Amino acid sequence: MTDAMTGSVRVILPAHLRAMAKVDDEVRVVVPGEVTQRSVLDAVEAAFPMLLGTIRDRATAQRRPFVRFFACQEDLSHQPPDTPLPEQVVQGQEPFMVVGAMAGG
């Protein structure tokens, strides 16, 4: 169940993907069923199909190596994709953050 007021999960995308999706700020997506990495990203890709393949590999659906997932000051990148996200994310109090990893110096 998502945020009772808006029925949505907040997602912060990295700048390159915000530009591609033509959004200036965080996005909100309605997530049917349990709120997990997979269901949130499915909802993001459904709302912004131009992001297909940019966060998760198209062939394997695995997180791209230089993309990280943060929420509530925790790095959730290595959690299984069907692990429930923190309740603060579900309630819309905290965003789910898609982050480009520091790499390249």
Added chain:
Amino acid sequence: MGGTRVLVGTRKGAFVLTSDEGRTDWKVDGPHFPGWEMYHVKGSPLNPDRVYASQTSGWFGQVIQRSDDGGASWEPVGNDFSYDGVPGEHQWYDGSLRPWAFTRVWHLEPSIHDAETVYAGVEDAALFKSTDGGVGWAELSALREHDTGPQWQPGAGGMCLHTVLEHPTDPDRLYVAISAAGAFRTSDGGKSWQPINRGLRSGEIPDQDSEVGHCVHRIDLHPANPDVLYMQKHWDVMRSDDGGDSWHEVSGNLPSDFGFPIAVHAHEPETVYVVPISSDSHHFPPDGKLRVYRSRSGGNEWEALTTGLPQRDCYVNVLRDAMAVDQHESCGVYFGTTGGQVYASNDSGSSWTPIVRDLPAVLSVEVQTLR
């Protein structure tokens, strides 16, 4: 009076350079997709408003962008480059076998036969085709599944399919080139492929008569004489007079026969351009002099073109997709460097001027002749 549009892909964005037919005053528009590696930007020869761009990133993967207004605005189209079936394995640098894995699109080739058809050459090497303007992609998998596939191995830049040439009158006939597998030809629209590497000599492989393993850097042809192919190989400039069945060397008096691009004049099928690079370890021009070499005899006899190009302290490279010719009556020639310069000639290469000097490293240069 016609116009000229030069499409430039760089390590950090794409640029659109426009001029009239005189090609002396240029407008620079960009960067488009700032921060992204733009491996290739190319326009349709049938619809000059239609332009495709390969946008790629180590972080966010592959995106194909399409413009229907000559590069003024763009929309992402399809980026599902899934190999057909279960991909096999190819050689890795250390001799081990590694599964085919898609990394990026190196080259986009809008068809000369159909305005909605475009080919994509990708890493790990494979050829994809779209018949709906880049929305959906299907692999022409007989190439990757060729018997020699498990012997293919990457060049230093990866195992990329970087050259796609269409026969001017037979849509079923294609030439492709892969680093470092070699050149291949199909005569049935991609249902079957033949390696066309006979006569190539490559010191980097033990068997000089090997069917594959040659590091072909670029091939070009002139539509008036499509059985004549020109090739810049890792080392050696080569020529085929029989559609690739056999090759012979035409390096002649070049100061170095290592290089990346090769291009054929728009109106003179025997006029060819290369940019000699000192070696595979240097990757810069001999003696610090940036020189384009032109042969007007189909190879072997080459003249240095230096007017307007730096003749001292120049240590840039010119990559395989970074040279192109236009179709104006006085043929224009263009190339971009890893130092961010794009040079243009409006007189078949006899003299050059920089259009821009300080772009990010240039990966590709293509040109559209606007009527």
